[in-house]
Amino acid sequence: MKQLIIIADMEGASGIFDSNCEACLHEEVYPQNALWRSYGRACITSDVLAVCNAATDMGIDDILLYDMHYAGCKESNIELDKLPSIVRLFDLPDRSIMWSRIRGQAAIEPYGLVTVGQHARNGEANAYFAHTIHTPPIQSFYINGIHVAEIGESVMCFCDVPYLANVGCAASHREALELSPNVTCITVKDKLRKWEPTPTETYPIIYAGISAAIKDYSNKTAYPHSDRCICELNLTEEYRFRAPDNFPWKGEFTDRSATWESHDEETALSLFWRMHDYIEKRM
Ligand SMILES: [Zn+2]
Numbered sequence: 001m002k003q004l005i006i007i008a009d010m011e012g013a014s015g016i017f018d019s020n021c022e023a024c025l026h027e028e029v030y031p032q033n034a035l036w037r038s039y040g041r042a043c044i045t046s047d048v049l050a051v052c053n054a055a056t057d058m059g060i061d062d063i064l065l066y067d068m069h070y071a072g073c074k075e076s077n078i079e080l081d082k083l084p085s086i087v088r089l090f091d092l093p094d095r096s097i098m099w100s101r102i103r104g105q106a107a108i109e110p111y112g113l114v115t116v117g118q119h120a121r122n123g124e125a126n127a128y129f130a131h132t133i134h135t136p137p138i139q140s141f142y143i144n145g146i147h148v149a150e151i152g153e154s155v156m157c158f159c160d161v162p163y164l165a166n167v168g169c170a171a172s173h174r175e176a177l178e179l180s181p182n183v184t185c186i187t188v189k190d191k192l193r194k195w196e197p198t199p200t201e202t203y204p205i206i207y208a209g210i211s212a213a214i215k216d217y218s219n220k221t222a223y224p225h226s227d228r229c230i231c232e233l234n235l236t237e238e239y240r241f242r243a244p245d246n247f248p249w250k251g252e253f254t255d256r257s258a259t260w261e262s263h264d265e266e267t268a269l270s271l272f273w274r275m276h277d278y279i280e281k282r283m
Contacts, residue, residue, distance in 0.1 A: 001061060001062055001107070002059060002060045002061055002062065002111040003060075003062040003063075003064060003106065003107045003110040003111050004055050004060045004062070004063045004064070004110065004111055004112055004113075004114065004164075005064050005066075005106055005110050005112070005113045005114070005158055005161065006048065006051055006052070006063060006064070006065045006066070006113075006114050006115075006116060007065075007066045007068060007113070007114075007115050007116070007150075007154040008044060008047075008048055008065065008066065008067050008068065008069065008077070008078060008115075008116045008117045009068055009069050009115075009116075009117045009118050009119060009150050009168075010024050010040065010043075010044045010069035010070075010077050010117045011024055011069070011117070011118075011119035011128060011129035011131075011169070012116075012117045012118040012119040012120075012128070012129075012167070012168030012169040012172050012188070012189075013040075013043040013044040013047050013116075013117040013168075013188070013199075014043055014046060014047050014188040014189065014197065014198065014199040014201075014202040014203075014206075015039075015043040015046075015197075015198050015199045015202075016040060016043050016128070016189075017128060017189065017196050018128065020035065020039070021129065022035040022036070022040075023035045023036060023039050023040030023043065024036065024040055024069070024129070025040075026069070026070035026073045026075075026077070027075070028070070028073040028074065028075060029070065029073065036077075040077070041077055041078070041079050042079065042199065043199050044069075044077050044078055044116075044117050045078050045079040045082050045083075046199035046200070046202075046203055047116050047117055047167055047188065047199065047202065047203075047206055048065070048078050048083065048116055048117070049082060049083060049203075050202075050203045050204075050206035050207045050210070051114055051116050051165075051167065051206060051210050052083055052084050052086075052087055053084065053207060054206070054207045054208075054209075054210035054211045054214070055114075055210060055214065056084055056086065057211070058210075058211055058214040058215070059214075060086075060111065060214075061086060062086060062088070062107075063084075063086055063087045063088065064087075064088050064089075064090060064105070064106055064110075065078070065083075065087050065088070065089055065090070066089075066090045066092075066095075066102060066154075067089075067095055068095065068097060068150065068154075069117070070095075071094070071095045071096055071097045072094050072095070072096060073094060073095065074094050074095075076089075076095070090102050090105050091105060097153075097273070099153070099157045099266050099269045099270060100266045100270060102157060103157050103158065103266055106158070109161070110158065110161050111162070112161065112162045112163070112164040112214075112217070112220065113154070113155065113158045113161050113162065113163050113164060114164050114165045114166075114167065114210065114213075115150075115151050115154050115155070115163075115165075115166045115167065115168070115176065116166075116167040116168065116206075117167065117168060118150060118151050118166055118167065118168030118169065118172040118176070119131065119149075119150070119168060119169050119171075119172055120149075120169055120171035120172045120174065120175065121140075121147050121149040121174075121175055122135040122138070122139060122140060122149070123140070124171045124172075124174060124175075125171065125192075126170070126171050126190075126191040126192040127169055127171035127172070127191060128169045128171075128189060128191055129169075130171065131149070132147070132148075132149040133149055133150060133153070133272075135236065136235075136236040136238060136239060137235050137236055137238075137239035137279050137281075138233065138234075138235065138236070139234045139235055139236045139256075140232075140233075140234045141231070141232070141233050141234070141272060142230075142231065142232040142233075143156060143229050143230070143231050143265070143268055144226060144228075144229060144230055145230075146175075146178050146179065147175070147178075148175075149175060151166060151172060151175045151176050151179065152175055152179060153269055153272075155176075155179045155180065155223045156179075156223060156265040156268070156269060157265060157266060157269060158222075158223075159222060159223045159224060159225040159226075159265050160222045160223075160224065160225050161222050162217070162220040162221065162222050163176070163179060163180040163183045163220065163221065163222055163223060164183065164184060164210075164213045164214065164217070164220055165183060165184040165185070165186055165209060165210055165213040166183055166184070166185055166186065167186040167188060167206055167209070167210075168186075168187075168188060169187075169188070169189055169190070169191070170187045170189065170190035170191070170192065170193075171191065171192075173185040173187070179223045180220075180221050180222065180223055181221070182219050182220055182221050183220070184209055184210075184212060184213035184216070186205065186206055186209035186210070187205075188202040188205070188206065189202075225264065225265065226264075226265070227263050227264065228261065228263065229261060229262045229263070229264065229265055229267070229268040230259075230261050231251075231259065231260050231261065231262070231268050231271065231272070232257060232258070232259045233257060233258045233259075233272060233275050234256060234257045235256045235257065235279065237256075238281060238282055239256070239279055239280065239281055239282065240255050240256060240279075240280060240282055241253045241254070241255065241256070241257070241258055241275075241278050241279060241280075242278050242279075242280050243278060244277075244278060247274075249262070249271055249274075250262075251271075253278065258275045258278070260275075
């Protein structure tokens with residue numbers, strides 16, 4: 001059994017640019033916005049379908065998909081009825097970001113990981129919709145010196161799993177390459193080069209890129225598990241931490257940063273969400 005893990009976001013999907021950015025805004029949060037349903041969903045669906053079709057044609061026989069954009073909203077961004085029948089979804093309440101539960105549902109040794117629809121981190125140049133998980137309040141998040149956003153969370157959750165490809169905004173590849181230097185980078189839009197193709201134009205590019213990545217499997221590497229994860233979460237200026245009197249992990253708070261350490265990536269990522277209980281907006 002060759003199990004492929006696909007983790008999808010949406011800001012880095014084909015066909016979604018500054019000029020039509022509403023396409024990313026989920027209807028459950030923005031009920032007045034029609035573009036998500038009429039256009040945006042088809043964009044990310046086309047990209048994910050290209051990944052699934054290439055993977056299936058290359059002999060992958062099990063695909064587990066996590067659609068993480070607007071986690072907490074019930075409806076998937078991806079039009080699931082358009083995907084091949086071998087695609088299964090992670091079982092999560094309202095697609096919540098529960099990394100341990102996600103890792104636990106996958107095989108012990110999945111064949112590989114692909115990230116798709118990915119955007120760049122907060123602060124990256126020439127990026128569409130750059131942010132780190134949610135900016136504000138998050139300015140940056142580091143695990144063992146790597147600035148981790150949605151790509152980093154996904155790859156670290158699946159540490160030791162070969163990271164095959166990243167599909168997204170050209171500026172998103174910098175994070176992917178820091179995690180695994182041999183990852184195949186498939187660009188679907190590039191702000192620096194003013195290249196804004198349609199999903200129909202990028203579908204064959206994604207299909208060819210994923211096929212090539214799987215052919216090059218022996219050269220693919222994983223982000224290695226570390227049994228000492230040093231974490232640092234920094235806030236944007238208008239937010240601060242209100243530190244609790246005591247807490248059950250090893251760490252510290254200052255006005256705008258929280259630091260902690262853990263023995264594995266899953267715990268490091270879970271604690272990231274615990275820190276949110278102590279973030280408040282400055283008066
Ligand atoms: Zn997103």
